[in-house]
Amino acid sequence: MDVRQKEASLMNGSAIMQWLAGSLPQKTGRFSLTATRHVRHAITLCHALLSERGEASGANLAREVVEAYVSLNEEEVEAFFDSLIHLFSPDPDIVTRIAETYRAEPSQSNLLALQHAVEPPRQELFRRINMAPNGTAILVEMRRRVLRGLKQHPQWQGIDGDLEHLLRSWFNRGFLRLQRIDWNTSALILEKLTKYEAVHEIQGWRDLRRRLDADRRCYAYFHPALPDEPVIFIEIALARGLSAHVQPLLDPDSPVFDPGRADHAIFYSITNCQEGLRGISFGNFLIKQVAQDLSLEFPKLKRFATLSPAPGFRRWLEAQASDPANGRISELLAELAMPNWHRNQEVADKLREPLTRYCAYYFLHAKSGQEPLDPVARFHLSNGARLERINWLGDTSETGMARSAGFMVNYVYKLAKVEDNHEAYVKEGKIAVSSHVEALAKEKPG
Amino acid sequence: MDVRQKEASLMNGSAIMQWLAGSLPQKTGRFSLTATRHVRHAITLCHALLSERGEASGANLAREVVEAYVSLNEEEVEAFFDSLIHLFSPDPDIVTRIAETYRAEPSQSNLLALQHAVEPPRQELFRRINMAPNGTAILVEMRRRVLRGLKQHPQWQGIDGDLEHLLRSWFNRGFLRLQRIDWNTSALILEKLTKYEAVHEIQGWRDLRRRLDADRRCYAYFHPALPDEPVIFIEIALARGLSAHVQPLLDPDSPVFDPGRADHAIFYSITNCQEGLRGISFGNFLIKQVAQDLSLEFPKLKRFATLSPAPGFRRWLEAQASDPANGRISELLAELAMPNWHRNQEVADKLREPLTRYCAYYFLHAKSGQEPLDPVARFHLSNGARLERINWLGDTSETGMARSAGFMVNYVYKLAKVEDNHEAYVKEGKIAVSSHVEALAKEKPG
Amino acid sequence: MDVRQKEASLMNGSAIMQWLAGSLPQKTGRFSLTATRHVRHAITLCHALLSERGEASGANLAREVVEAYVSLNEEEVEAFFDSLIHLFSPDPDIVTRIAETYRAEPSQSNLLALQHAVEPPRQELFRRINMAPNGTAILVEMRRRVLRGLKQHPQWQGIDGDLEHLLRSWFNRGFLRLQRIDWNTSALILEKLTKYEAVHEIQGWRDLRRRLDADRRCYAYFHPALPDEPVIFIEIALARGLSAHVQPLLDPDSPVFDPGRADHAIFYSITNCQEGLRGISFGNFLIKQVAQDLSLEFPKLKRFATLSPAPGFRRWLEAQASDPANGRISELLAELAMPNWHRNQEVADKLREPLTRYCAYYFLHAKSGQEPLDPVARFHLSNGARLERINWLGDTSETGMARSAGFMVNYVYKLAKVEDNHEAYVKEGKIAVSSHVEALAKEKPG
Amino acid sequence: MDVRQKEASLMNGSAIMQWLAGSLPQKTGRFSLTATRHVRHAITLCHALLSERGEASGANLAREVVEAYVSLNEEEVEAFFDSLIHLFSPDPDIVTRIAETYRAEPSQSNLLALQHAVEPPRQELFRRINMAPNGTAILVEMRRRVLRGLKQHPQWQGIDGDLEHLLRSWFNRGFLRLQRIDWNTSALILEKLTKYEAVHEIQGWRDLRRRLDADRRCYAYFHPALPDEPVIFIEIALARGLSAHVQPLLDPDSPVFDPGRADHAIFYSITNCQEGLRGISFGNFLIKQVAQDLSLEFPKLKRFATLSPAPGFRRWLEAQASDPANGRISELLAELAMPNWHRNQEVADKLREPLTRYCAYYFLHAKSGQEPLDPVARFHLSNGARLERINWLGDTSETGMARSAGFMVNYVYKLAKVEDNHEAYVKEGKIAVSSHVEALAKEKPG
Secondary structure (H helix, E strand, O other), X not given: OHHHHHHXXXXXXXXXXXXXXXXXXXXXXXXXXXXXXXXXXXXXXXXXXXXXXXXXXXXXXXXXXXXXXXXXXXXXXXXXXXXXXXXXXXXXXXXXXXXXXXXHOOOHHHHHHHHHHHOOHHHHHHHHHOOOOOHHXXXXXXXXXXXXXXXXXXXXXXXXXXXHHHHXXXXXXXXXXXXXXXXXXXXXXXXXXXXXXXXXXXXXXXXXXXXXXXOEEEEEEEOOOOOOOEEEEEEEEEEOOXXXXXXXXXXXXXXXXXXXXXXXEEEEEXXXXXXXXXXXXXXXXXHHHHHXXXXXXXXXXXXXXXXXXXXXXXXXXXXXXXXHHHHHHHHHHHHHHOOOHHHOHHHHHHHHHHHHHHHHHHHHHOEEOOEEOOHHHHHHHHOOOEEEEEEOOOOOOHHHHHHHOOOEEEEEEOOOOHHHHHHHHHHHOOOOEOHHHHHHOOOOOO | OHHHHHHHOOOOHHHHHHHHHHHHHHHHOOOOHHHHHHHXXXXXHHHHHHOHHHHHHOHXXXXXXXXXXXXXXXXXXXXXXXXXXXXXXXXXXXXXXXXXXXXHOOOXXXXXXXXXXXXXXXXXXXXXXXXXXXXHHHHHHHHHHHHHHOOXXXXXXXXXXXXXXXXXXXXXXXXXXXXXOOOOOEHHHHHHHHHHOXXXXXXXXXXXXXXXXXXXXXXXXEOOOOOOOEEEEEEXXXXXXXXXXXXXXXXXXXXXXXXXXOOEEEEEEEEEOOHHHOOOOOHHHHHHHHHHHHHHHOOOOOEEEEOEEOOOHHHHHHHHHOOHHHHHHHHHXXXXXXXXXXXXXXXXXXXHHXXXXXXXXXXXXXXXXXXXXXXXXXXXXXXXXXXXXEEOOOOXXXXXXXXXXXXXXEEEEOOOOHHHHHXXXXXXXXXOEOHHHHHHOOOOOO | OHHHHHHHOOOOHHHHHHHHHHHHHHHHOOOOHHHHHHHHHHHHHHHHHHOHHHHHHOHHHHHHHHHHHHOOOHHHHHHHHHHHHHHOOOOHHHHHHHHHHHHHOOOHHHHHHHHHHHOOHHHHHHHHHOOOOOHHHHHHHHHHHHHHHOOOOHHHHHHHHHHHHHHHHHOOHHHOEEEEOOOOOEHHXXXXXXXXXXXXXXXXXXXXXXXXXXXXXXXXXXXXXXXXXXXXXXXXXXXXXXXXXXXXXXXXXXXXXXXXXXXXXXXXXXXXXXXXXXXXXOHHHHHHHHHHHHHHHOOOOOEEEEOEEOOOHHHHHHHHHOOHHHHHHHHHHHHHHOOOHHHOHHHHHHHHHHHHHHXXXXXXXXXXXXXXXXXXXXXXXXXXXXXXXXXXXXXXXXXXXXXXXXXXXXXXXXXXXXXXXXXXXXXXXXXXXXXXXXXXXXXXXX | OHHHHHHHOOOOHHHHHHHHHHHHHHHHOOOOHHHHXXXXXXXXXXXXXXXXXXXXXXXXHHHHHHHHHHOOOHHHHHHHHHHHHHHOOOOHHHHHHHHHHHHHOOOHHHHHHHHHHHOOHHHHHHHHHOOOOOHHHHHHHHHHHHHHHOOOOHHHHHHHHHHHHXXXXXXXXXXXXXXXXXXXXXXXXXXXXXXXXXXXXXXXXXXXXXXXXXOEEEEEEEOOOOOOOEEEEEEEEEEOOOOOOOHHHHOOOOXXXXXXXXXXXXXXXXXXXXXXXXXXXXXXXXHHHHHHHHHHHOOOOOEEEEOEEOOOHHHHHHHHHOOHHHHHHHHHHHHHHOOOHHHOHHHHHHHHHHHHHHHHHHHHHOEEOOEEOOHHHHHHHHXXXXXXXXXXXXXXOHHHHHHHOOOEEEEEEOOOOHHHHHHHHHHHOOOOEOHHHHHHOOOOOO
16 A cells, blocks of 8 residues: 555654654744644645545545645745655655665666655645645646745755645646637636636727637646636637737737638737646647647638737847947937827838837847747746747737837747657757848847 | 757657668568558657647648547557557657756756657657547547556556647546436436446346436546546445445345435435546546535435445455464365355354454555555545445345455545545554444454 | 507406306316416416516516416316416407597508407416426427317417517528537437427437537537527538438438538438427528538538428329229239339339329429419528429338338428429429429329 | 518518608608618618518628618618518418318417418518527617617507517526625626616616625626626525515615525516516516525525515505595605604604504505506516515605605515415416405505
8 A cells, every 4th residue: 555655654653743743833923823823734634635534534534634834824835845755755764764675676667666655645645635625726836926926945855846746647638628718708717717818918898808809719738626627728819811900909909800711820929827727838838729729610711820928139249249349239228218200200110120020030049048038938848839020010018119119029839740840859959030130130230 | 939849859750660671571571561551650640640730731641640540450450559659658768858957956947858858759749649539538538448458568558658648638627527327318328327337237227227326326528529428437325334245235126215204315326437538537526526516406415325246355365364363264265165155144143253353454464665555445445435334245246245244334435534544554554444343343253 | 558558458356266167167167176276376467567566576477477388288288278278368349349430540650549459468477488498398388289289268369469579580591500419418408309399200319429520410400599409400411412212311320521522412301390380480591501511611612402202102102093084093002002112113113104204293283272282392481492303212211111101302492492493382382393293293104 | 482482571682672662751751861761771671681682692792781780770660660560570371271271170280380371471580680690689678779769659469469479589597607706796787787786776786796795696687688687686685584674684784684584585686677578577486596596505595585666656546546435545645755764752652553454455455457566576476475564664765755655565485485475376366465454455544
């Protein structure tokens, strides 16, 4: 019984109490007796849930653990997480001993024993918490808090590792369901889209309604255990031609286009909703499945492309300016610093060509390791998309001007090419790019 | 990127081909070229699915792997499983090296590294196969085949370990849904109940219909990824008093009882449907959840109890007879060997008392390790139930007479007691038993 | 308030009691006091439901009426129906007076007044009964009983008229839902198909399952108020070529055909399920909607056709034989009277040509009024189908031989032609027929 | 075949064209040729739908009629309605002849014949239009337009009568489904509530959300043929005590009350959504069903009551003032005319007692025929509710002050009493009223 083994490596109840008694108050000095009692209570329930009693009483005890956990305050949660590390990690001596056995004879059964030994009892604890009503949601939320505190509490890395392992397994693409979001969707879910949308903020119900009209599509992945919580969602405009500007797409008063006449599907926003699922990627699958589904619904669609920001461009440009050789850039930055420069036709005309070249150069040559510096570019290129076009004044919103100097980029998803593009990108760091953008990037205009 | 690391420990493509070329034909002698080609094709696809291309093309490649796998014949599947062991296991040298690092410094991050190192690439392969349509069903089926061949192919233990790890995580109680099964259920699912029912075989649609009538209940757990496949199901009779005999319950012509008058819920059959989920237990949860639900629906219910066989009793009795001291048992066995002895009132009267005592003794004193020898007793006692009553001629079917000498047993589930009972059973090997049965078992009648 | 008006024309409560007291016992002589009490109770509730109290208490009183009605025995139901005629019909004097007013001035408002006057209070009673749980089902069942007794109780015609008027309105095609029936359908509904199928009896679950396999389709209309009761259903075989014989279609062991390769959809059975909806036709709509849906699902389908019996043929043939001029027919009938003649190749060969000619003649020239004598022919021809082919030994079942002398007929539904065919049939009595059948029918073979 | 009969009484096609040619252009003078063509086209399709072709082609022709109708402009619709009267009414000569037959012998079969004769062919036309996709919605909409034009076009009364007859039958309570409306409801339906709510206007999504929070309930009736269109809906506040003031209930920032502690359910708004269903009452059923359901969900609820306006009070008061004997009223009205008088405590104190007495008098003695003058009082008293309390300054909104002089009234629904109350109200004009209000109304304060 692997569960029993794991318990063997757990401290027994009185040892736990001792540790809690000894370490909690010292830890923070001002930690109150009440707080200590709360954390002790939660940890005692965790211990019971992992023990024989937990096996028998099943979901009831799991529910109590959840109730105890959600009633902890900020400070108590920190002590709770610390306790999870101290009390529910594997015993290094046992791990080492079994690793020795494996080294001596690396059989499948010794490997299995080692796998069991290295798995922290925390993982089984989390699996049992998952039996509580709403358990999955609680664990996703728990990882969100762990991630937020990770920098300050590097020891929580172990909790993060356990939760990520479980959540990655549970949120396997095979368990997710693609759902269309439209005006028939519940207000509960629509309200969440508004809350989560990070790329182009939704300005109330009227804006949202326009984004769900006949010439738009919105799809989300849902997990069966979180029926009212989108995991990720994507917004699409059905259009004629490759959209270059985002403001017309976002205008709630824009006329509704006949979707039957569309030849392009423009992915203009993709949002991961659950901070607690960070590092578990869904966007790649979502874009491809949606592209497949749309091409069945609208056989006239010729191209699937994004309209994306270049969020790191302006910061990069500023970094370049610090090099005295780049005097030209400093001049450009001075112009960019003027409010509303893009409404001044003369200035805009002057800046257009050099900035566009710098932007192309930025995408193809500015690197973070072997990958492009731009995070959005990393995402789409790694998915196998092709950098197709750089659009001058594609996003003139405050954010768009501040981060991307107004540029919007089209990445094209050609399903027949994504495998090759992805492989070349991962293995050789090769970026799929149109000849036009490649030409633009040939030399820095400086 | 842990995925990248894992690939590093994979052989590269040409090494795979070499291994396949070298080992497949030799393995069986008569292994055909076609068979070799089939296995190679499947393994090559698995390799691709785990590589960069797999990341990009997602579900499509997973579907191809599934198609290749399901078209393999028996012999080819064996070679395929062998290849999974040889080609997708972790590299012992890497594991050992990282175990050393952990030993030197048992930090959370070194622990995480070791966890990654000991996880076979097979696990990630299986996670990706799960993205195929029907992927979960295929993996459950794959484990069924692995389990069936495990005795002959002990090396498959590694595959079993990986699949069990994943399936145990995915079939977490928190993801299962309790569904009532009745005459409104689809014929597709009802047909499966008939196929799976192992305790008291269902004799066609008329029998099934009686079992779903107003005085009966049937519940099953379903997993969202297998919407038409029950994982486990339970059959219940609502009755007045504690049922002692199973034949009246199984009689399709028995009158339908008014369930509002019932004071007992009798669990008379519980069936695990998926061989590929062996070792992952659901019955414990199912019984308790159903008991809770029924007590809400029928507030007059006073007791939840099983009507269960004693499947190991007669074999145990025979084993006892080999001891010359047990002459009395030999006599009893001679009587039992007579066909239809139970219809002879005189014989039955004579056998009743000594056999009942032996049966009580068997439950309380015949052991396998520290646990009772009887497998059904192990299940219910370990769930925290109490052995309540032993019923003479409770099951006079051929099977019932052959295995249990006609005895049926009632185990009572008292929700307020199951935790204590379970803990005493697990920790001290203590069996919860009624005073009546305890008295019966006091001394062997011999 | 038209409801108030209607009540005015109702007798008041004491008059009702008087009538019931006077007429019930006399009616049957042996009518018991208990029976009288039951009918009085039911009628009193009906009266209350139609009165002011009925307006206020709504569904509760309707439920009581239903309970009182369903607990009446056969004899009491008859007295209840008689009472509905005597007590809930319009007052002829009022009708006549309002008809006069209309004659004097045929305005829209006088027309409305007349419409209200001629509507029996029974109709409003039935509308209110419909508010009871299961009310619609009760009314359908009530009409079934009225229809069954109509010959013996011609006065019930008024009840039939009211119920037919309501049910025709409520079961308007616009409210019916087409549902596919397959192995995913509930056992409850599948069991009903088995019970209702009248054309080719379903021999248990195995037979039913074959009829729902991949190369078959079954569709039914359902009404929202009767979610578990099919109104009508149709069975279809997807086939290559125009099926001539029904036995292969009904064979539960026949191999399953790949439906993607089918070029014909063969409607081989259509069943009206609700006797209480007699005279309200759904078959015409069902066939056409199913043909449209199938042609979308299987674009390769070239033709939609029935495989139908000729149920009146043999009786007609026998009637012809009574004419001494038709000596030849008598000879044929003598051969047909021999058991299993169709298994005797020689006899069959001899009969084939003359019987086929008689059958063609029967379809085109044997009339009931202006329409064909054959009831199945009337149905399909009136729907706009074309009589395409007559199949020798198409149905060799006992029933098929007895009624149709073994013939099966194909009627083809060409959607582009059904309007023209129907119009020509209704206006001119013209039968759409293939040239081949027309040629066969040219002259009686006698 | 009654359908055939009806067609006989229709003009034939060329007569129709003649009538249309002769009457349409003359009718309006400026009626364009295009308009004439449109109406002709629509009427021709109606004629075809009612003819043999309509029987055969079913839903397709119905769809064409709907398309033709919805594309008519305002003026064309009028001509279309006129044509429905002229061309699809029964023939008075035939009606009169059959009425004579009935007079001579008032048998059930002659009654049936007369019923058929007086039914306009329009009714069958509407029944067939109902087969079109969305047909029911179109007919509801058509009646809305007929009702709006009825004053100006009294001849449309016949169309109204036909549509009302059909819709009353189709929207029988037995076919309606009660649905809870909450934040899980689709935005599509929620948006419609906002649009339809007539009593207390919904000020955007935030207001709506508060009305659907944990201490509120909202229920609607839906018809299966209009799944996204509420027929009627009701809003309820769960409260402690009998609410006297509506502003706290409508405040989006009001704290959410624990519904488990509520002892009163306050119905504070009920809205009929479909103008085209005018005169077909649902509110009575809805209130009673909701009261039953709530008392099951919240067994602690002691009382079900409304919080309702007195919309005719101020107008009545003004009418009284014209009588010189009522000088006191004129003074009161002068005070009421001052803006925001209710914020002036002194004025309010002075007005309170006399106005409250007038209000009580208004409810008990101001009549329209035998019924109370106040329309809301008529509705609730006719449903069997009791006038319980008159609340001073219950609604201080602009509308509330203007119509009801700020009064709100509680009507109490005691389910055990509604039948008696309703009967006494309908038969004797007796108003169920609390002794307190009765005392207030004893004498006019003037």
